[in-house]
Amino acid sequence: MAFVNVANTRINRLDSLGYRHRSWSHAFPQRRAWSRASTRRAQCEASLVALKPYTSYHLARWLAKEWDNYDQHLANPPFWAHIRVSYRPLPWEFLEGHAFYVESIYTYAPKLPYRATIIKITRNSDGALETESYKVEGVEQFYTAAFDRSKLAELVRQAHPRHTNRCVKLPEACNAVFEWVEAEQLYRCKTRPGCKCMVRRGDRDSYLDAQMTLSESRCTALDIGRCPQTHEQLWGAVAGPFDFVVRKSWSDEVPLPPAAMDW
Template sequence: MESTSSPELLQMARWLAGDFSNQEQAWENPPFFASIRVAYRPLPTAVLGGIGFYVEQAYSGHLEEPYRQAVVELTQVGDGIVIRNYRPLQPQRWRGCARGRAEQLSQLSAADLAYLPGCDVQVKRQGSLFVGVTEPGCRCCVVRNGQTTYLQTTLHLSENEFCSHDRGMDPVTHRQVWGAVAGPFRFRKVVDWQAELLQ
């Protein structure tokens, strides 16, 4: 899983490395946005052979109980960047490692992960932003409340802000089934971990 670290890839990785909060957005519009924290903790280079992150997403009052755990890998493909998504095979083993037990992530290996086909996010630099969308094909399947949907993700990343909009779409009607209806979540970086990159 070797990846070439171009200047743009490194820039995106630096901006992504951190703990983000949408507290301001949640205060402004509580009916539509819960207060959420999302952490992108840099992984040791040996885990994926390049730039990777362990990701935890949790409600602000329950950081020890993340409702989403993932591993993402940043790779250069042509003139763009691809975010490859993986699912930890034993999520309970890594729970809490994004913030409190990051040293345990050195034990993580590619064998502990399942790649999620169809879920790559294709990213391009647009001015001062990195802008990404789920790869075409509607193949990133997510079962939510017994219903099969496909995930459609959009993201905007700047130096201090990360905006993401995850929506579950009906594979037949292509209408939204789950996800925020009031637009993307706006996260501000509250902890910076870029010093841990490429270690």
């Protein structure tokens, strides 16, 4: 079981993305804010010794990493491209929840992600954790933001839903639903049931059948496009799921939720 490391999480997160430009020691009100934040961290450390599974915060800390399938690629290069998937945490205030800028790259083209999007962890009406997906208009200008704090801060500024319409929520049918498996100490995830997350590939319509498992140090993922009528596979990996291990962790950048939230 992982242990909470909450010291400086939200404060350093804001500093690192450039949201504060003055030292907190320069003014008395800021010192009071620091005292309140410190008290809250102490309370968290005292009452939340172990991370509670199946919470937004727990899932966010496990996702917040750069994932790499190099070992799988090396074992069988014809079947498995070498790819990396990065989940870089965003400030809580961006989407009022645990959100990530997500980039997927082929390692031979690290500056040209084949997928760049934003996701947010939420709970549905049944109490299950889900991830919503958001498209960012003109996301090309933010490529590599997962590793560039200045670009990440600019993404937050330019795509903030309150200020612009560049961050567009995708249909709920494409949400991914997470289930906590206590016996295996991992999450299992799949696209919402109903076969309604439609994807156009070439001249054919298909629906997305996505599955994932997530532990603290390992992640498997399989995205398949299926025919809406016959359910046969039209695209996606034919040799099974991609198998990722952690290359880099950003878990300590995951913001603490508001104190009143049952996270």
